[in-house]
Amino acid sequence: MVFENIQINLLEKCQLDPQWPVVVGVSGGPDSLCLLDVLARLVFPVVVAHLDHGLRPESQDEAKSVREIASRYGLPFVLGQEDVQSYARTKGLSMEEAARAVRYEFLFSQAELHKAQAVAVGHNADDQVETVLMHLLRGAGPSGLGGMEFHSLPNAWSRNIALVRPLLNVWREEIEAYLAARELKPAQDLSNQDVRFYRNRLRHELIPFLESYNPRIKSHMWQTAEILRQENGLLDELVNEAWAACAREQGGAIALRLEAFKSQPLPTQRRLLRRAIAHLRPGLRDVDYAAIQRALDFVESPSRSGQADLITGLLLKREGDRLWLTDREADLPAGDWPQIAPGVELSLEVPGAVDLSGGWRIAAEPVTDIQVALAQAAQNSDPYQAWLDLVRLQLPLKVRARRPGERFRPLGMGGHSLKISDLMINAGMERRRRAGWPLLVSGDGVVWVPGVRVGEKAAIGESSQRLVRLSMYRPPR
Amino acid sequence: MVFENIQINLLEKCQLDPQWPVVVGVSGGPDSLCLLDVLARLVFPVVVAHLDHGLRPESQDEAKSVREIASRYGLPFVLGQEDVQSYARTKGLSMEEAARAVRYEFLFSQAELHKAQAVAVGHNADDQVETVLMHLLRGAGPSGLGGMEFHSLPNAWSRNIALVRPLLNVWREEIEAYLAARELKPAQDLSNQDVRFYRNRLRHELIPFLESYNPRIKSHMWQTAEILRQENGLLDELVNEAWAACAREQGGAIALRLEAFKSQPLPTQRRLLRRAIAHLRPGLRDVDYAAIQRALDFVESPSRSGQADLITGLLLKREGDRLWLTDREADLPAGDWPQIAPGVELSLEVPGAVDLSGGWRIAAEPVTDIQVALAQAAQNSDPYQAWLDLVRLQLPLKVRARRPGERFRPLGMGGHSLKISDLMINAGMERRRRAGWPLLVSGDGVVWVPGVRVGEKAAIGESSQRLVRLSMYRPPR
Numbered sequence: 001m002v003f004e005n006i007q008i009n010l011l012e013k014c015q016l017d018p019q020w021p022v023v024v025g026v027s028g029g030p031d032s033l034c035l036l037d038v039l040a041r042l043v044f045p046v047v048v049a050h051l052d053h054g055l056r057p058e059s060q061d062e063a064k065s066v067r068e069i070a071s072r073y074g075l076p077f078v079l080g081q082e083d084v085q086s087y088a089r090t091k092g093l094s095m096e097e098a099a100r101a102v103r104y105e106f107l108f109s110q111a112e113l114h115k116a117q118a119v120a121v122g123h124n125a126d127d128q129v130e131t132v133l134m135h136l137l138r139g140a141g142p143s144g145l146g147g148m149e150f151h152s153l154p155n156a157w158s159r160n161i162a163l164v165r166p167l168l169n170v171w172r173e174e175i176e177a178y179l180a181a182r183e184l185k186p187a188q189d190l191s192n193q194d195v196r197f198y199r200n201r202l203r204h205e206l207i208p209f210l211e212s213y214n215p216r217i218k219s220h221m222w223q224t225a226e227i228l229r230q231e232n233g234l235l236d237e238l239v240n241e242a243w244a245a246c247a248r249e250q251g252g253a254i255a256l257r258l259e260a261f262k263s264q265p266l267p268t269q270r271r272l273l274r275r276a277i278a279h280l281r282p283g284l285r286d287v288d289y290a291a292i293q294r295a296l297d298f299v300e301s302p303s304r305s306g307q308a309d310l311i312t313g314l315l316l317k318r319e320g321d322r323l324w325l326t327d328r329e330a331d332l333p334a335g336d337w338p339q340i341a342p343g344v345e346l347s348l349e350v351p352g353a354v355d356l357s358g359g360w361r362i363a364a365e366p367v368t369d370i371q372v373a374l375a376q377a378a379q380n381s382d383p384y385q386a387w388l389d390l391v392r393l394q395l396p397l398k399v400r401a402r403r404p405g406e407r408f409r410p411l412g413m414g415g416h417s418l419k420i421s422d423l424m425i426n427a428g429m430e431r432r433r434r435a436g437w438p439l440l441v442s443g444d445g446v447v448w449v450p451g452v453r454v455g456e457k458a459a460i461g462e463s464s465q466r467l468v469r470l471s472m473y474r475p476p477r
Numbered sequence: 478m479v480f481e482n483i484q485i486n487l488l489e490k491c492q493l494d495p496q497w498p499v500v501v502g503v504s505g506g507p508d509s510l511c512l513l514d515v516l517a518r519l520v521f522p523v524v525v526a527h528l529d530h531g532l533r534p535e536s537q538d539e540a541k542s543v544r545e546i547a548s549r550y551g552l553p554f555v556l557g558q559e560d561v562q563s564y565a566r567t568k569g570l571s572m573e574e575a576a577r578a579v580r581y582e583f584l585f586s587q588a589e590l591h592k593a594q595a596v597a598v599g600h601n602a603d604d605q606v607e608t609v610l611m612h613l614l615r616g617a618g619p620s621g622l623g624g625m626e627f628h629s630l631p632n633a634w635s636r637n638i639a640l641v642r643p644l645l646n647v648w649r650e651e652i653e654a655y656l657a658a659r660e661l662k663p664a665q666d667l668s669n670q671d672v673r674f675y676r677n678r679l680r681h682e683l684i685p686f687l688e689s690y691n692p693r694i695k696s697h698m699w700q701t702a703e704i705l706r707q708e709n710g711l712l713d714e715l716v717n718e719a720w721a722a723c724a725r726e727q728g729g730a731i732a733l734r735l736e737a738f739k740s741q742p743l744p745t746q747r748r749l750l751r752r753a754i755a756h757l758r759p760g761l762r763d764v765d766y767a768a769i770q771r772a773l774d775f776v777e778s779p780s781r782s783g784q785a786d787l788i789t790g791l792l793l794k795r796e797g798d799r800l801w802l803t804d805r806e807a808d809l810p811a812g813d814w815p816q817i818a819p820g821v822e823l824s825l826e827v828p829g830a831v832d833l834s835g836g837w838r839i840a841a842e843p844v845t846d847i848q849v850a851l852a853q854a855a856q857n858s859d860p861y862q863a864w865l866d867l868v869r870l871q872l873p874l875k876v877r878a879r880r881p882g883e884r885f886r887p888l889g890m891g892g893h894s895l896k897i898s899d900l901m902i903n904a905g906m907e908r909r910r911r912a913g914w915p916l917l918v919s920g921d922g923v924v925w926v927p928g929v930r931v932g933e934k935a936a937i938g939e940s941s942q943r944l945v946r947l948s949m950y951r952p953p954r
Contacts, residue, residue: 137690139697142705145622202690209686213614213679213852220616223766228619230744234715235708237742265714267707289700375690 002178006038006166013150014118014164021045021116022164025107028066028187031122034175035167037182039120040073047114048073051080051106053099065187080106089413092426092453108157118162123148126172129218130202132225140286146229169222198378239271247276253326254279261323262299269296276325281312299323309474312383338362338450338472339436340401348397348440350390350468356438360474362399362450366390367467374467377460383451384473390466392458398441402434408446410453420449427452440470479655483515483643490627491595491641498522498593499641502584505543505664508599511652512644514659516597517550524591525550528557528583530576542664557583566890569903569930585634595639600625603649606695607679609702614679617763623706646699675855716748724753730803731756738800739776746773753802758789776800786951789860815839815927815949816913817878825874825917827867827945833915837951839876839927843867844944851944854937860928861950867943869935875918879911885923887930897926904929917947 010016024039026032026048039046048070052063063079070077088098107119128147135144150169153162167175179186210217246260254276261269273295277287291311298308298316307317310325317324338360340346346354353363367373367387377387407417424434429452440448447458450472460467487493501516503509503525516523525547529540540556547554565575584596605624612621627646630639644652656663687694723737731753738746750772754764768788775785775793784794787802794801815837817823823831830840844850844864854864884894901911906929917925924935927949937944 136698136701137687137694139691139693139700141701142708145701206686206690209683210614212849213683214616215849215853216616217614220766221613223616224613224618224622227744227747227766230742230747231619231708231712234742234744235711238711265707265711267704267711270704270707289697289704372689372692376692 002034002170002174003038003041005170006035007042009150009166009169010039010042010044010164013168014120014166015151015162016044016120016164016166017117018042018044021047021114023047023049023107023111023114023116023119025103025119025121026050026066026069027122028062028069029122030172030175030179030186031124031127031167033069033184033186034170034178035120035122036069036073036075037179037184038166040075046073046075047110047116048075048077049080049107049110050077051082051103053084053102054081055084055095055099062187069187078110080110082106085414089416092410094412104157104163108161111158111161116161118164119157120164120166122167123165124167124172124175125169125222126203126218128168128225129207129221130199132221133202133206134199138286139288141289142228143232144286145225146232147225149229171218198375235267235271239268239275242268242272243275247272249279252280253324256323256325258299258318258321258323266296269299273325277311277314280314280325280327284312287311337433337436338438338474339433340399340438342401342435345398345400345441348399350393350395350397352396354399356399356472357436358474360438360472362438362440362470362472364397365469367469370464370467373469374460374462374464377467385469385471386448386450386454387460387467387469388447388454388458389460389464390468391464392442393447393468394443397447399438400441401436402439402446406446408449408453409456410449411456411459413456415456420446423449423452438472479511479647479651480515480518482647483512484519486627486643486646487516487519487521487641490645491597491643492628492639493521493597493641493643494594495519495521498524498591500524500526500584500588500591500593500596502580502596502598503527503543503546504599505539505546506599507649507652507656507663508601508604508644510546510661510663511647511655512597512599513546513550513552514655514661515643517552523550523552524587524593525552525554526557526584526587527554528559528580530561530579531558532561532572532576539664546664555587557587559583562891566893569887571889581634581640585638588635588638593638595641596634597641597643599644600642601644601649601652602646602699603680603695605645605702606684606698607676609698610679610683611676615763616765618766619705620709621763622702623709624702626706648695675852712744712748716745716752719745719749720752724749726756729757730801733800733802735776735795735798735800743773746776750802754788754791757791757802757804761789764788814910814913815915815951816910817876817915819878819912822875822877822918825876827870827872827874829873831876833876833949834913835951837915837949839915839917839947839949841874842946844946847941847944850946851937851939851941854944862946862948863925863927863931864937864944864946865924865931865935866937866941867945868941869919870924870945871920874924876915877918878913879916879923883923885926885930886933887926888933888936890933892933897923900926900929915949 016022022039022044024032024036024046026036036046036048048066050063050066052059067077067079082102084095084099084102087102088095091098093101111119132145132147148165148168151162151164155163157163207218214220242264246257248255256272256276261272264272270292273292274287277284294308295310295316302318307315310316314325314327317326337358338356339358340356348354348362348364350364350366353361355361373387402420406420408420408423409415409417410423421434424437429437438450439446442458445457447455448470493499499516499521501509501513501523503513513523513525525543527540527543529536544554544556559579561572561576561579564579565572568575570578588596609622609624625642625645628639628641632640634640684695691697719741723734725732733749733753738749741749747769750769751764754761771785772787772793779795784792787793791802791804794803814835815833816835817833825831825839825841827841827843830838832838850864879897883897885897885900886892886894887900898911901914906914915927916923917927919935922934924932925947
């Protein structure tokens with residue numbers, strides 16, 4: 001059953017041609033081993049690819065095991081090695097994000113090299129349900145609830161090489177049973193040493209809890225995702241037409257023809273705005289409901305100034321029949337950014353707040369429920385809020401601008417320190433904002449650069465006992 | 478804030494005209510009291526309507542309190558009284574379903590009488606989130622994830638009187654704060670005596686647990702539902718067009734023109750099939766993914782017989798360019814129904830199974846996890862499976878056809894017994910199926926009429942210690 005199911009997936013859902021090479025990402029865990037075994041039995045021309053992330057001491061042994069697996073099947077093997085830590089540091093990514101980016105870049109570069117039709121990875125049906133739940137919990141909106149796709153082209157890495165997931169409807173249990181029946185042993189069971197804390201908690205705690213409400217919840221969620229994904233695809237086609245009818249990109253900004261925009265049904269308007277934001281902020285993970293609602297309200301009744309904040313520094317501007325989404329801050333009065341005059345130092349109590357220019361404010365609140373806050377911090381996608389370990393802070397905190405040449409140790413850079421000005425440049429902050437940009441300071445060390453990075457100095461950890469939540473925001477006037 | 482928010486909802490989202498009467502369903506609880514207060518402050522012409530379900534001894538006092546509330550506001554008051562128990566009995570509904578049906582029928586009949594524009598009810602934002610979660614857990618599919626609507630017209634009760642929910646984006650906390658500020662006391666706090674066990678468990682257990690993952694989960698879910706509902710509406714419009722292009726109702730059956738059907742995108746095909754099933758089975762709550770998938774597979778590669786089972790006795794038949802969905806069983810060979818010859822008695826062990834005609838089978842499995850099974854039973858929407866209290870059964874069970882004049886006490890009819898033949902007629906079972914229809918028997922009493930009702934005799938309760946799950950099904954041949 002599992003074999004036949006995967007075979008159908010490969011040919012139909014993943015649209016693979018059995019004559020044409022496929023690069024398979026093999027970690028050595030059960031999923032990719034099962035995938036590889038089925039592909040080998042079907043005599044697909046497979047290239048086994050493994051990336052050594054260099055994050056753990058045993059990673060070299062893992063690479064060796066995968067090389068042995070490949071040679072057992074008589075299949076070509078390619079090994080990549082990448083310093084994920086320095087990649088994370090350069091790109092300002094979390095370790096997990098960096099590992100993922102590096103891995104897919106490697107797999108697709110190999111696919112290019114081997115003229116492969118696709119990169120195949122081992123995500124299974126349980127992974128799909130977990131992904132959907134994570135998106136639900138994060139508030140990623142309807143398109144997030146669709147989860148991952150069997151066949152994705154174009155994708156984030158290529159316009160002509162597909163990313164395929166032939167195990168996406170195969171449950172973890174079925175994979176284990178398949179491996180047992182085939183007498184195959186994974187190189188090691190990675191699932192128990194999974195460092196992805198949040199996903200693990202989901203797998204071992206939340207999903208069993210949901211199953212106590214309905215034992216079939218996993219399959220329900222899988223099916224719901226499948227339908228949502230298909231319906232998303234259909235809506236996307238509608239949005240393509242609407243986009244052609246009313247959007248235009250021009251000089252790093254998007255203009256929407258208002259008459260054409262307003263003639264679209266509301267859900268299409270929402271999706272048009274999301275697409276425009278995605279164009280201008282390709283790295284932005286979630287666009288929250290409130291931002292889209294602000295934009296829709298602005299379309300209905302523009303503010304007297306004819307412009308409004310959208311999200312992460314993007315601006316809405318109305319000009320005749322055009323609605324502009326732009327990040328060109330040249331047009332933004334300097335006073336609209338949170339700024340603090342160099343030399344000034346404000347005290348911030350916990351709880352407490354300080355007012356900055358442009359109606360901005362930084363607030364500090366002590367956290368009551370620590371478990372909740374840790375989960376919240378782990379999920380945080382808003383660079384204008386941060387959680388710090390209260391015990392590691394010297395109170396009151398100070399808010400001030402940077403000092404010439406001042407340095408900072410951002411969290412997740414292995415203790416390296418950087419010049420704050422360089423960090424701001426790397427983060428894409430415009431020159432005119434940098435000198436007066438507010439920093440959070442404890443004692444005489446910077447602990448948070450709002451909008452940019454949290455510092456290592458007062459970062460929270462699993463053992464943190466008391467937390468403070470900091471946020472920079474502009475209350476509605 | 479709450480007042481202004483509800484005011485906007487009334488005028489915009491609920492599309493109410495402040496000059497035209499509205500019937501408000503008032504239970505006396507916080508939600509409806511808040512709704513009533515806002516409507517009274519806005520001088521809407523309101524009719525206060527209360528239904529005494531007669532299910533609890535204190536219900537007369539509740540009715541009296543609501544009458545007093547209405548008179549305090551100087552508003553007309555109408556009281557309905559209905560014997561929900563006997564309604565449930567006649568219609569074969571659960572008590573909760575019956576109470577709901579009776580309540581809305583009363584509200585809409587009053588709206589008709591008072592020439593009202595709408596019936597307004599007090600569902601709040603928390604109720605919305607709970608509804609969405611219940612649908613998610615039940616596997617109700619994407620349209621269920623949209624939850625309830627602010628304004629619903631046509632609805633299940635009327636084609637010209639709207640059902641509106643002006644508090645749908647107001648949180649329970651906000652309602653309580655509003656009442657406190659207005660010094661209003663609900664007649665009683667119904668929330669703690671809520672008999673809806675499943676919803677209560679959700680509210681007090683599951684939602685707080687989800688909040689430990691993301692404290693903003695409720696507002697995320699609310700927002701996701703809002704978007705999904707709008708997108709559902711858009712998809713429904715597409716399906717309207719597709720329906721006009723390819724569906725035709727004829728003599729209690731639906732015909733789909735296959736060429737036109739197949740030219741639709743897959744998600745539209747799914748929705749067309751769901752709509753066809755809803756036409757033929759208006760009472761059916763959930764149509765499962767597997768049934769729709771079976772239909773899609775049948776369209777792609779029809780079985781040799783040219784027909785296939787769909788769901789709850791509906792049949793798919795292919796005839797040239799037509800795909801028929803029909804429940805006319807005249808065409809179905811008698812052997813395709815589960816039947817047992819009168820006089821024959823089969824023994825059913827636990828665990829165990831017996832084979833019936835037409836490839837049907839009845840299986841009995843003991844339940845290991847009782848909490849899971851209780852939840853599953855509470856959620857069950859498949860009339861071909863049932864859970865019974867093992868301790869109250871005499872083993873082995875027997876499977877046999879009914880005896881002349883045999884009677885049965887269905888669960889939830891207050892101990893009343895009915896002739897099994899009448900019960901079958903009420904359930905809409907065709908004459909030709911009835912005499913040989915299999916019954917589950919313990920000792921010499923019927924404990925389950927598959928597809929129809931569970932009996933009181935061995936029904937499960939909160940104190941059940943050991944359960945058995947019974948199912949009647951036709952294994953794939």
